[in-house]
Amino acid sequence: MTATVAISGRPGAAVGASLKRNRRWALVTSYVFLILFAIFFLTPPYYMIVTSLKSDAEVAHLASNPWIIANGITFEQYRLLFTGTDFLIYFKNTIIVTLCVVAISMVVSVLAAFSLSRMRFWGSGILATGIFLTYLIPDTLLFIPLFQIVRGLGLLNSYWSMVLVYPTLTVPFCTWIMIGYFQSIPKELDEAALIDGAGHMQMLLRIFIPVALPGIIAATIFAFTVSWAAFVYPIAFLFSADQQVLTVGTVTSLIKADVYKWGMLMAGALVAAAPPLVVYAFLMDYYIAGLTAGATKG
Amino acid sequence: MVDVARQYPGQLAEPAARRRSSMQRFLRQRSTIAILMCLPLIAIVAGLIIYPAFYSIYLAMLNKAQTRFIGLGNFTYLLQRDTFWMVVQQSAIFALSAVFFKALIGLITAHLVNNLPSKGQRKWRGMLLVPWVIPLALSTLGWWWLFDPTHSAFNWLIQSLGGSEIAWLSNPYWARFSVILVNVWYGAPFFLIMYLAALKSVPEQLYEAAQIDGANAWQRFVHVTLPMMRNIIAITVLFSLIVTFANFDIVQIMTAGGPRNMTHVFATYAFLLGIRSGDLPLGASVSLFMFPILAISAMFILRGVRKRGREIG
C-alpha cells in the first residue's frame, strides 16, 4: 500500500530486481540504521541505570568493564540517596512547585485560548500570534532582570519564586497548543449549547472542555514536563537546600566535599527523571500530540 | 429573552429589560468576557516577560553597584574583551552546528521510522524520543559521568579497542565537541517527532502521482516531500535555533564555560558575570546581545513561511 522504493527495471524484464525483493532490502537497511540510532539515543540512560546499581567499589574500579554490572546488583546507592541526603526534600519541593505551576498554567491558558479562538475582539488576532513571539525572549535573557525583581519582592531563595516565574515558560506554548485544538472544534457545538440555554461559563465547562480534553491533556503534560525540568531559574534564584528543586539539587548539591559519589548521583538523576518518564510511558500519544500540535495545523 | 417570549406578539419588551443596570449589560457583552478571560495571560506576559525585557535594557546601562547610569558603558566594555568575542563565536558555532545536525538526524530518522510497518512505528518512536523526555539537567549529569576524566566509559571502550583516551572535557576542542554532541543527542528526537508528523501529513496520492509521472525515490523526496515540508522545517529550525542559542544547562553542568572560557555561551557567561560575580548590569548586557540575533533570524524565517503559506494554502 505505501509507495515502494522504485528501482529501475526494464519493462518486461523478468531478470533482476523484483519489487518485493527491493522493498525487503530497504526495510532491512532501515532497521539496521534505526538500531544504530537507538543505541546512540539509549546509551546514556542505560549507563546511568547500570552505574546506579553498582557498589561504590565497583564504580571506582578502573579496569573492569563499566558497561555491565559484574559484581551483582545493589540498591545501596538508592538507600543512601533517600536516607543520607536532602534528595527527598528536593523531591517534595519540586512536587509542590510543579503542581502549583501546572494548575496556574492550565487555568490561564484554557481561559485565554478559549477566548482567543472563539471570540472576536479587537486585538485578538495580534495577541494570538504575539504569544508565539514571546518565545523569542528566552529565560536566559529574562533571568537577570527577574533576579532583581524577585529580590525586590523578597522571594529570593524561596521556591515560591519558582511558582511565580515558571508560568512564563509554560503559558505561551500551552495557550498556543490549545488555540489550535479549540479552533478545530466546530463552532456549531457552542451555538447548540447556547441555544439550549447555557451561559458562556457553563458552555465552557460542560460542553467545550470535555470535547477539548485531548488538547488539554497534551498541554498539561507539557506544563508538567517543563516545570519539572526547569534549571535556569532555580539555579539563579535558590540557594539553600530546603528550598531547592530536584534538577539543581541533584546536579549540584549531592556532591559532598568534592567527592563525587557517581553511583548515588546516577541513582538520584534516575529517580528525579522518573516522573516525566512515567508520564511519557503512559501518555505518550498525548505527549507527542502536544509537541506536534502546531506543526500540522500551524 | 424568556420574558419577551411570553409577550403577545407585537408588543414591545417590558420595562424590566431597561431596569437592568448598564454595568451588567456591559459585562454580558461577549467581547468584554473575552478580554477578561485573556487578562491573566496578558498580565503574565506583560509583567513577567515584556516588562523584565525592557527592564533589562535599563539595567544594562547601570554600573555594577547600580548607583549610576553609565549608558552604553557595559556594552563597550564587553565588545573590547576577547573572552566576549570568544563567547559570540562559540555561541554561533554551537547553535548552528547543533541545529544542523539535529535537523539532519531528525529528518533521516523520521524517514526511517515512516518506512516501517505502522504497527512498529509507535514502539520505535517511543524509544527514540527518550532523550527529550529526560530532564536535560539530569541527562547532562549522565553524560558528564560518561566523559569523566578518570572513569570515562567511552575512554574505556576506546582503550580496549587499542586507541588512546580522549580528554572530553578538559581539551578545549573536545569540550566544544562534547557540548554540541549532548545538545544534538537531546534535541534530535524533537526534530524526529515534528518531521514524522509532517511526513504523515503529505497525502499518499501525491507520491503515487509522482511515481506515475516517473519520479524515483530521490526525486520524490526532492519534488514532493521537501516542498510540502518546507514550512515545518523552517519553523522547527527557527524554534530550535532560539532554544539552542539560549541553552544553559549543558554547558553550565559539564564545563561551566571552561576550559579557559572556551565553551561559554551567552547564557552561561551572563550567569557567571551577573549572578556568580554579582554584576547584574554586566550580565544583563551579555544576555541582551542574544536578542537582536534571535529577532533577525526569526524575521527572515517567518517571512518565508508566511509567503509560502499563502501560495500553497
Added chain:
Amino acid sequence: MADVALKNVTKRFDEVDAVRGINLQIPDKEFVVLVGPSGCGKSTTLRMIAGLEEVTAGDIVIGGDIVNDVPPKDRDIAMVFQNYALYPHMTVFENMSFGLKLRRVPKPEIRTRVEQAAKILDITDLLARRPKQLSGGQRQRVAMGRAIVRNPKVFLFDEPLSNLDAKLRVQMRTEIKRVHQKVKTTTVYVTHDQVEAMTLADRVVVMNAGRIEQVGPPHELYHMPKTRFVAGFIGSPAMNLMPARLEQNGEGLMLRLSDALGFPVPQSRVARYRPSAGKELTFGLRPEHITEPRGEGRDPRCEFTVTLDVVEPMGMETMVFFTVNGDEICARVEPSAAGGPGQPMRLYANLNHMHLIDPATHLVL
C-alpha cells in the same frame, strides 16, 4: 497506444481476497469502465494495472509485455486521481510538465505538448496559477491535462468525478468523453456510479466481491443482464426484483406473484423457461416496463390494480411505489395518469422485457 490484458489476477490483503482471479482483455483504444459497489475490488484492480499495488497472483499485460515487476514509472501509464493529487507548490504548467521534465524531454517540446493539452481541456489561461487558486472542476481538468501530456499507452481514472457536485459531474462526464474522442487512448475508468459507467463506456465491467459479474457494452448489460447482481445494479431506479413461482398453465406458463396476482408468460419465452416450471424463482422487471395501460396489442391479463404508497413526480414522468406481497415495487407512469398516495391505480406490466433469476445460482435464465 496499447492493449491491456489481465490474466487470472488475484490480490490478497492479509486474509482478505480483494480481487479473485480476474480475466479481462481490453483492446487498444477502448474505453472500459470498472463499476461496482465499494469494496468490490475495482480500485484495487486499477491500482494493480498502475503498479501501485503488487499482484498476488496472475499477470498484468500492457502492450504485450508482462509488467508485474515493472515499477509505475516505467509502465508508460498516466493516472487521474479522485483527489486530483496536484502538486500544491507548482503552477499548473509545472504540474503538467513534471513528468516530461523527469524524462528529460527538451523544453520547447514540453511547452508545445503542454499548450496542446491545455487547449484540448480549455485551461490555457490557467497555466500560471497554483492549484489553490482553482475550482474543483478546473483542478480535475489540470489532472487530466497532466495525464494527456504524457502520451501514455493507457489512461487510468480512479473515480475522478466523485468529489464534484452533481451538476459539475454531468459537465465533466461530457468533457471526458469529448477528450477520449480526440485523444484515442486505451482507458480504464473506475467508478461506483453506474450512470457514469453507462454513458462513458465502450464496454462496462461490473464487479462484485472481487469477481467480474459481467462484461459487455452498456446496452447489453442493461437489457440482457446475466446475473442477479448486474440486473439489480445497472439502471436507475433499480430493476424490481420479487419472488415468484413459475407454474404450468396448459400449454403455456404462468408467473404467480401472489394469490391475487399472476401474469401469463409471453409466448416467446415459454420454450426458454419451460425446464424451470414449478420452481420458485426471482422475477425482475424494470420500472419503465410497469406503466399505466398504454399502447395497442397489450395482453389484458397483464393489467392489475394496486393501492399507491408513495408518489414521486419527476417532471417528465412520475414514479409510483406500491407493495406486492411485502416487496416494494416501482413503476414509471405518465404524470397525468398517476393518482395520489393511498389511491388505487390501474397498471400494466409489459412482460416482453421480463427476467427470471434462479435464486440458487443468481443467474438470469
